[in-house]
Amino acid sequence: PTLIALTRQTVPMLNEIDVKLRRxxxxxxxxxxxxxxxxxxxxIMSCGSELQHALAAAKELGESTRVVSIPCTERFNRESDEYREEVLPNNCRKRVAIEAGVPDIWYQYVGLDGKVIGLRRFGLSAPGAEVMKDLGINAQHVIEAAKSL
Known part of the structure; x- marks a missing residue:
């Protein structure tokens, strides 16, 4: 299956991530x-439009922060144990995930010590950046969650 998700909001191009690596x-x-x-x-884990917030938070939190994009949990879970360990090392238990949609998929990756930032209700009707700020879907909320671990 394939999904093409479109948005009315302006999202930044993530040119700092190599195209071959993304593909x-x-x-x-x-x-x-x-x-x-x-x-x-x-x-910090995310995917899609939330990746911008994960990268911005990582920049603020410092060099010891890794950002992981998991656009397809089914495919990722079918990968070898070695590959999954390479991406999400078990010895790092401080984990935060951010998801503007249903956040439940991330609990399998953050573990008992991590935090998931996500929506548990319908959104608001307002400009995108304003809605995301009000709902806590932004870099600052990720930073606060990370510092609380």
Whole structure:
């Protein structure tokens, strides 16, 4: 199955992520969109339009933060244990996921110590950035969640 999701909102082009990496990573269901420098301390997970917030939060949180995009959980879960461990190392338990849709899919990845930022109600009628801020779907909310771990 294929989904083409369109939006009225302006979302940034993520040119800092190599096109080949995005293509291959999407084929495998998930990939490291931004690798940490040095010791891994935190993993932020997202996909689609929320990836911009994950990357912005990682920039603020520092070099020890990894950003993972998982656009297809079914494909990612079918990958080898080695690949999944490479993307989401078990020894990093500080994890935050951000999802503007139904957040339940992320609990399998954040574990008992992590946090999921998502919507548990219908949205609002207003400009996109204003709605996302009011609903907590932004980089600042990710930063606050990460610092609380």
């Amino acid at each position: 291959e990573g999407a084929r495998r269901g998930g990939y490291v969109a931004k690798r940490e420098e040095g010791k891994l301390d935190l993993i």
